[in-house]
Amino acid sequence: MVSPADAADASDAPGPTPVRPDAAGPAPAASTRRERTGWYFYDWANSAFSTTVVTVFLGPFLTSVTERAAGCAVDADTCSGTVHPLGITVAPGAYFPYLVSLSVLLTVFALPVMGAVADRSPHKKRLLAGAAFLGAAATAGFAFVTGDRYLLGGVLFLIANIAFGASVVVYNSFLPQLGGPDDRDAISSRGWALGYLGGGLLLAANLVAVTLLSRHDDAQRTLDLARWCIVSAGVWWAVFTLVPLRWLREHPALEATTAGNVLTDGFRQLGRTLRGLRTYPLTLFFLLAFLVYNDGIQTVIALASQYGTKELRLTQSTLIVTILLVQFLAFGGALLLGALARRIGAWKTVLLSLVLWTVVIIAAFRLPAEAPVPFLVLGAAIGLVLGGSQALSRSLFSQLIPAGKEGEYYGFYEISDKGTSWLGPLAFGLVYQLTASYRVGLVSLLIFFVVGFALLAAVPMRRAVLAAGNTPPRLL
Template sequence: MELSTRRERVGWYFYDWANSAFSTTVITVFLGPYLTSIAEKAAGCVDDGCDDAVIHPLGLSIAPGALFPYTVSLSVLLTVFVLPVVGAIADRSPRKKQLLALFAYIGAGATAAMLFLTGDRYLLGAGLFLLANVAFGASVVVYNSFLPQIADEEDRDRVSSFGWAWGYLGGGLLLLLNVAAVLMKDSLGLSTGEVARYSLVSAGLWWAGFTTIPLLRLRNRPVADEAAVVTGNVLTAGFSQLWRTLRGLKAYPLTLFFLAAYLIYNDGIQTVISLASQYGTEELQLDQSVLVPTILMVQFLAFAGALLLGRLARAIGAWKTVLVSLVLWTLVVLVAFFLPAKQAVPFVILGGAIGLVLGGSQALSRSLFSQLIPKGKEGEYFGIYEISDKGTSWLGPLLFGLAYDLTRSYRIAIVSLLVFFVVGFIALAFVPIRRAIEQAGNTPPERL
């Protein structure tokens, strides 16, 4: 029997299309600068700078510019506890599609509620983002766990790459509409802040609306181990299974080795994605009319990049292709450190390079990891994997925030991310990937 139909795979692609609006419009472009401006207003910043200003969330004293990276870091710290449990529950429940709906609509609702993020309500903004980002990560855990069920080992790189490409296309399309609103703000009678706020709301509505397509097309499958079906308290069963999964990881040391390498280098990728807008605004002093179209360009180039690196993976293997992408990411960070302020062209060129390498490195990492998962434990392992995926990194934003807080230099903050790509490359290069796949009980594809 065929693993899945084309109709079901297209439905699976559409959840990438739906949730990528949150990644692009909220995390990558609008929320960082908008939440920072609200925090600066609360701190009483004056026109000549904000160097000595502080805000006091929950009794702490921090620079307004550090609020967003700290909030990203905190949201991911929460996912460390939430996402593996969600994965364990997904594997033990025959209603995986309903779990996807639950988390998707919680995240979309929290995002749409940013309509009320006005004045100096930086705590409201931070709280809504925490809820939305954790729900986003939980929904992607369930979504990713469908991948081994709808594609075999020879087809998985292609299906995963196409899903990522489809996601960048959807996220880019909504961002295009929001860019048009930024450029037309005067004729619309709106301020830059109002356009940013309505753009955040549009991401929530987009996310919720397009989630209906995968919910109609994906099908629930029987639990691999019928004895593991949840019959009592699903949360208690999820924690119990999580504990067994963590203990059982020692039986797959090479999977754990790959996961450690991924968590390191993907922290760097996600930090660049989530804080690029803030770096461009605060350090390079670029206007939103330059910054937003550039990031829009990145989304559409990432669509092409995911397909391009997917083709390269079919020629030389996914593992080698990811290693090549990490070399390119290292060059991106080095170039970003030397970018001149108030000059749009170098920033646009760098954005093009990011777009070409972005989608493929993430898509191929996902498909590669799916080969290292024992059958029937897809949700559990993707729950651990998702801790550092798609804007849910924590070490990177924490290091970025600390570097800025201590030096008040965004350039030092951005170059500090080099450590993630260098260490991640070395760690991934030492993974014996074919042996790791066989150790998990799976058949390696022809090329790695």
């Protein structure tokens, strides 16, 4: 299952110095199966945060804690109170979407710098370890989010989400070192697939715990169970991060830096990259398209549980079963769309997935309340397109990055990846605050998929790959 090509493809296309594995010139040692498997396992480790925390438990949990802080009972169906973080009046239902938006505003500054540091550091694994363990510790810190401590929960989420993004920047920057242009779609798809499998297994364990231990007449007990499920994701994240730290190899930085000045040199390099972005306008155009459509995807992932709980009035068990279904179907969906990409190209496959996402949003708007079966069917459809659209976007972007800039460019990429989108949650939160309707908020997300499709369709992919100094894969 996890055995892509054993060596990176060579290319006869001239490339700038420093060279990357798919450019002409002295190539680094080919990656091994052990190294690629270690890389896959960081997807396995961090997907617990995406699935158990962001997708399932955190939205309803933190909303309930915020409702308590607003003076509402923990089992109240509606809450008309407000909270006032930093003196700002916020409806409890909008607090979590606003936090997601705030987290990305902070990552705008943090992640590209992390990428610049990673590109110039010979110790990428140390950077990966620091970010991953910080995020895991903040997630485990939800053990202390009790009573009405919604502010503590918000701070811990911000730390965990930013650390998560920083760790993925470093993790993604390994991808061009693991295979050539024609291998990366398969490598990226296998990583995403294994991540969904790992996230699904932990979620299955949490499903068993919630089903066996919760009581319908004890809302506080259900809230406590959700809190400990969040904590379990932090422990899972920390433990399985040890596998990539053990099996990944350090690769020499392609550009030397003065010892002890990696951080300051990273800031300087980031400034040079920002000034030189206009040199690669097609790469930026792809990134713009990704930022738009992935905002929509990430908003659906982050707020699906809240939508199901508050608007559709579904039970926590129904939500967990649906997300569990999504996880295991996404495992197969990532491999399925990866196989389709080998036949028609990754670019065309991602465009097809965006059409399917548009259909999903329209169907979600029409879902009846208190009807679990249609919600399960919709979850199955999401699972089939979710993993592939994300995995192939990641591998497509790897083809558009100039040599030696992987960390920096994946820093920009990660700003809108895996739960750090901001426009979507902001639009959803604002529409909800104005209309008190989650359904109307959901409709606002259609624009992200329609505009994202149009922008991506306008990118001349083969010319964009060549403009970045890389060799295009056989099919796009």
